[in-house]
Amino acid sequence: MLRFLVRRILSAVLTLFAVSVLTFLMFFALPRDPVSGMCPKNCNPERLERVRQELGLRDPLVSQYAGYLKGIVTGRDLGGAQGGRCDAPCLGWSYVNNEAVTDTLARVLPVTLSIVIPAAILWLLLGVGLGMVSALRPGSWWDRAAIGFSLTGASLQLYFVGAVLLLVFVYTLRWLPVPGYTPLSADPLRWASGLVLAWCSLAFLFSAIYARLFRAQMLETLSEDFVRTARAKGLGRTRVYGRHALRAAITPVVTVAGLDVGAALGGTVITETTFGIQGLGRTAVDAVRAGDLPTIMATVLVAAVFVVLANLLVDLLYAVIDPRVRLG
């Protein structure tokens, strides 16, 4: 187990390293000068050039990258134009947002987490619930309705659903406030009411996949011998389905959920844009548009960390769910 964990973590670090190098290279190829945004109207080339040198943008790529890595590990001095000393983990200074990138992250991460985690819980419950309902009575009216619901969800797009929900619940019926982020600690009710539409639309679309996946898995599991054993023991339906079948059928759902949640945490650009909430995804997109390299690097890295972590977590969860994995 420990060896496995160490190996997985090493591979994850390698992945993150590769992600950072690729991003670094890719964004240096961008047709966008990070300095030009710094003087909007009357800027002269000489001044810009001096700023570039001061920011180290004229240094060789490798030493720039090394400096970046050093900043993450030990922190570094960025100079007056970038807020001075930047403590570890230093992700640099954003000229566009005029703040340290770590501050940006500290601001937008809770937002994205607040969107994704409740939404994921909701979509998993909904998906597994729907899948369960339809697997219990395959071919029934319930099954048709559940599958129809999930197929519709899978065929719609978030921005579409989001726009319609906004129009109906916020602008027309006025049951909900305009979506926005309030910290959970500040006001749980406002936190929830500002995000509930985002959760619902994410859940509607995502649950589709889970409903179908879980339904198929459940049907397969129900034909397993051990389910028959459970019934032969005289167990009731709830126990047979809820305990014996569910646990075995949930494993592939865990895998897919891990990937999805990881990816979603890395950037719910569309959700954030649809509902006008400034989270990690939108910050990343804005950063790309503005050529804000430090923010891009940070958001890409954070997104990658989420994906990698989710993968790791899935592996660990597997071991919890399936005792056969524990031996290895």
Add this chain to the structure above:
Amino acid sequence: MDPYLRVDDLRVSFGTADGTVRAVDGVSFAVPRGRTLGVVGESGSGKSVTSLALLGLHDPRRATVTGQITVGGHQLVGRPETEVRRLRGQEMALIFQDPLSALHPYYPVGRQVTEAYRVHHPRAGRAQTRRHVVEMLGRVGIPQPQRRYDQYPHEFSGGMRQRAMIAMALVNGPALLIADEPATALDVTVQAQILDLLADLQAEFDTAIVLISHDLGVVAQVADDVLVMYAGRAVEQGSAEQVLRRPQHPYTWGLLSSVPSLHGDAAVDLAAIPGHPPSLIDVPAGCAFHPRCRYAEHAGGRCRTQRPELTPGGTPGHRMACHLPAVERARRYAEDVVRVGVAR
């Protein structure tokens, strides 16, 4: 004494896209407590379907079950699921062929046995239940049952798993045990252990056992009575002595003579039955065995058109379904089977 298990004209069919599958087509038998019925047949003969039907484990939406199944005085067919459920595990239990897939891979073995106990003893105390289960595990020959209790099925060997299955089946002391190929997936040496164990436990609990197997040797070893199935129908039944020593049906002859033996003449070919078992969707008209029967011509063509009913054979309690006239049968048995086939 009234037999504990009585099955009358059991029929099980499944609707599929390609037609109706008559998996069991009119089978009747009875098993008193303390005795073992061996059900023999090849793939698709309906023996496993019969075992599931006995416990009412078929999906009612897919399978149609008719006939009478009486267990300890309760008629099961058509009863509500909740009532049948109370009998399962308590009055009657089932052992499957493959203990690895029959045990839930994610739960410790002891817990699975405990679950079988607690469902019928909801008021039993935790500690007392555990004691009982550990004792049961020990009784079926699992060494160190205290430690084994918390282990997972994958940490058990094949034989130990089957012992655990047996413990699970017997934990409530059922009067009827249905063992579906209980030893087929195991090695011969372990298989022998399991069969012995079953016999010992039967003696102890006075259980009625229905043992389902394709292996005539296994049946010979443990069964008191034997039922031979072909294409969902019973073709011959009687005591083990009658069916295995003095078989009357050409299919039983074929089965017996096609089994390679440790004795006999290894230099001659085995007496194989030609062809292969029929599809249950498209069972041949008349006697289902007739396309493979080398004596079909001797019954005057009835084999093709008319379905033979089970009729009493030579000795009391011995019955078989064959159109072959008694005289012809006796002659063929003497000439082909005894001399050539199973020359022992």
Add this chain to the structure above:
Amino acid sequence: MRPHVATAMGVAVALVATLGACSENTGESATVDTGRQQTGVIATDPKDSLGPAPAVAGARAGGTVTVIRETPISHLDPQRTYSFVGLMVSPLFARFLTTWKDDGEGNLVLVGDLAETPGTDVNDDCKVWEFTIKDGVKFEDGRPVTAKEIGYGIARSFDPDLTGGPTYLQEWLADTPQYDTAWDFRANRNALPPGLSTPDEKTLRFEFAKPRCDLPFAVSLPTTAPLPPDRDTGINLGHAPFSSGPYRVSRYQAGVEVVLERNEHWDAATDPVRHQYPDRFVWTFGSTPDAAVNRVIADNGTDQSALSWDYVPASLVSRVAGDAGLRSRTVLSPTPSANQLLINNQRVTDLRVRQALNYAIDRQGLVKVLGGQHVAAPMSTLMPSATIGHQPYDAYPAGPNGDLDKARELLGGQTPELVLGAADSSAEQRQATQLKGNLERAGFRITIRNIPADAKLDEIKRKDNPWDLYLGSWAADWPSGASILPVLYDGRSIKATGNSNQAYFDDPAINAEFDRILALPPAEQAAEWAELDERIMREHAPVVPLYVDVAYLVHGSKVGGVFVSSVFGYPSFVNAHVKP
């Protein structure tokens, strides 16, 4: 297993039925007065610069005004402020040497803010200027504001780390665009830049090498906000500016929220324009313009005293304009932001082609693409109508939809192939598509070449940019022709990059005119600029004037006193108040 397809389609149809009832659009809606004339002067009477500002009818103290805006304010450092939002928010917490008295109807007077008057041209040659600081002006900690702190504010704008602000004062004082090499702020923190001096606590003196007649205008920009040196936190001042205005920043949550609360040390008696009605101003960021406008329209709870900073987006204009109940909650006003189809005069050297472009243009079609008259008003002059002294004319009268025949005639059967560089933003793509269709009907062949939206401005500022046409806009820093025509059309200022003269127009005769007019006293310049405007268009047609932006704002039912600044075209908060 799967539902019948028809059932699902039925659901979809039902869904759309709820989206909106069908009603006929007959095209009737209110019209906007966009030809409004701007009047403006520099106050000559010192009384104009005295406080307090006249009370706003019906205004009452108390309440919170919320401003909803999509993009966060990146910082609040006055010396770095140049964005519209920065220019509009900074008067709340900072005072400048001069400021505009603005009635929101186009009547502007430049008055002294911290200074007693809008400046004294000591030698009448625009080279030496003196400002006398008012008594009783204080910082948020009660310290008096003196010439020293204003001088320090201007000095710190020389710091190369503090990028982004206007550079007029720095360049004029150093007499070179490379002002930060001429004078190093970081090495001379205790000194003032060359040409700037404080003969006494109350006097600030500018001495320039060249005449700088626009100085009174230039010192109305936030560069002149005062700052005690001990309060200079460098780049971090952007999060916590030191207030000299009626409000101070009590909370700055980057990217999320800025809260301004009353500054007790501000004295209304010294301030000719500002009020202190609301208890607090709250800026919230992140809502898209759509969401912001919808939210304000909904008028729920605290949103009743909210205002959407962003204009009503084109897609919602017909909804807002069509709702009579909203009329009292909207502000509709032309702005000084002028949009042109810039012609790269280095590439398109044939005057007839440039004139043909002017004749061909379908301004009405373009305005429809933009969202109608609530979004844009057609224009045919170089200076927007909001410029002081502006005179309307149309050098190439083409009617609302363009005179295609006239354009073809000018082209004489030729098919000029022109490349239109357009940002890849959705809005500009649509304009480009419209222009392409429009111009091709007139006999041009147009290739649209996309430029990443955020890079576009930098790209067209490069002298050697490869495109023939591109959309450009210019909003002057003060409503004088001097901050428009010479900035945009003086060919001598063309450099390799960072050009404001993006038409790359260079004509010696016109250049000479610039010099002549710039040397005139500001009051005399207005009429001259208007005349030159028409002359440039008639003789050279260096661009195709398209439209001015129209500000179309909605606010909650309890917001009062918000008007659109005649100088910048965005909401001004000096009169804002919350109705009971």
Add this chain to the structure above:
Amino acid sequence: MTAGDPLLRVRGLTKHFRVRGGLVRAVDGLDFEVRAGETLGLVGESGCGKTTTGRLLVRLLEPTGGRIEFAGQDITHAGRRALRPLRSQLQIIFQDPYASLNPRHTVGRIIAMPLQVNGITPPGGTRARVRELMELVGLNPEHYDRYPHEFSGGQRQRVGIARALAPGPRLVVADEPVSALDVSIQAQVVNLLRRLQRELGLAFVLIAHDLAVVRHFCQRVAVMYLGRIVEIGDRDDIYRRPQHPYTRALLAAVPDVTRLGSAGRIRLAGDLPTPLDPPSGCRFRTRCPNARQRCAEQEPALLRRDGGNQATACHFPQSGPLGVERGGVPA
């Protein structure tokens, strides 16, 4: 190679698998030979290494140690190219009639596969050869273009046999060829194999757990236990006079139709030990009714006694016919 030389000679064949728990000694030093036209049965319970041995012989697995000679050539570590000329002479039949045929290929294509991959064009063409083979194994050649799913288990196994026969092999490794088949079909296939062996003079290595099937097919039998051969000899010797206690237990455990009831059988206690950590000395000692101190200390060698062909790896071999157990003392 001269006429008397064995077709297949295996010396010290070893295969270890590295798993996370350690090293599985699946096959641990096998020695045996198969002469041309001879049939050798390899019996044992699951986990004894018999299937691994079969796969090693046809080089589906890379041996860890030892040596395999086929037709006088060392093929122990031969690559694909080096094996090519021998491939057609060395074929394998698999256990599972469902898994061993590619469900997406017609049976004609399946049978022709070994010809095709080895670039063999038989006289008269591939198609004719395949039809001939189908006829040979008792399939209707008209079914050339059918797919495996249209055949019954027995017929599928015939397809597998035809495939193995296609390139004209001299040695066929048959890995549990009948254990997945119904009793009546099993007999058909055993008979078919016997006929083919007779008619074509093929050498067979039959891997099976069913001692009765082995008895009906093989001239020589090797009994395996935990990766080792514990007893090897001629059929009649093994079945009539088994010397190793394991062989005896194995034989005794086979359920026999001819004997009703379960009286008078020897039972082995316990389970197979894990091959990750086999017992010291004699590997069978943990389950052996006669185990002594010496068995734990010293590993018994495979030795011939009384000058016969039968070799046994046991310190205390038994003799005499089955059923008459005479204790463990060597006679």
Add this chain to the structure above:
Amino acid sequence: MSLSPVDGAAPAEIGASGSAGGAGPVVGRSPGQLTWMRLRRDRTAQVSGAMLVLFVLVALAAPLIELAYGIGPRDQFQGKLDGAGMPLGYAGGVSGEHFFGLEPGLGRDIFIRLVYGLRTSLFIAGTAAVLTAAIGVVLGALAGYLGGWLDAVVNWLTDLTLAMPFLVIALALTPTLTLRFYGQRDAVPPAFGVGVLIAIFAGFGWTSTARLVRGQVIALREREFVAAARASGAGLGHMLFRQLLPNIWAPILVSFSLAVPQFVTGEAALSFIGVGLTEDTPSFGRMIYQSLDYLQTDPAFVFFPGATIFALVFAFNLFGDALRDALDPKSSR
């Protein structure tokens, strides 16, 4: 019914017509033909399949439809808009002349743009799906079959690809690529934008297919027919393309049929954040993205593209499901 090896003959026997000789047709039904038969019996598959065929036909016949309709995708009808650029008349300007009405602002005909948009979107999605399938199959099959370091590398590449945020990279890459291939004054043909989109989809979309194929191949690798081919001396090419691939067509086909709608919506999602095609090229993504703003002021403009894209994706999903059932009858019934 149990399907253990010993007892499992019954379903397999179904359809086999006796042992020897046998009447009836001699040539058997391939697994593919069986799938086709099951598909033809499935009503949902029929309906969704017919819808897909219709969509493809419309896409292919776009120029013909333009000819018959008399309006091109770039024609503007601004005269039919009011001063604010909103279409005059009912339901967004629906009329006998403009079946689905007009776009606000530019005043282009929605119907003909949808027809052309269908063409663009289907082409992008179809090509991208083919490419992802190809990349995924090759990498997955190699990794699964050969295992070892190659497997590790492919796995790692998969992890890496999954860890790279797709939208951000797409956003960054598009202008960079454009500059690499075209001069500043060159007209960038719509085909280039299409190509870039396809490349982005292919570059990021292959992982799921690769994982799927790898898993399938690993499962198949242990099957005895693979061992049989290896024992006969088959080479890598034969193993992959003759033995393994024919057996994993089913999941590949299903994932392909589900990938197409994913890319259709993916194109729309990219448009949503501003990557994708130029205004010139009619595409579903751009239309739906632009229309959403008009949900309140011109619902018809949202409805027509929205309903069309929904119908297309829905049909694909239905068909993919039906295909899955037909390929693997055990899966759901």
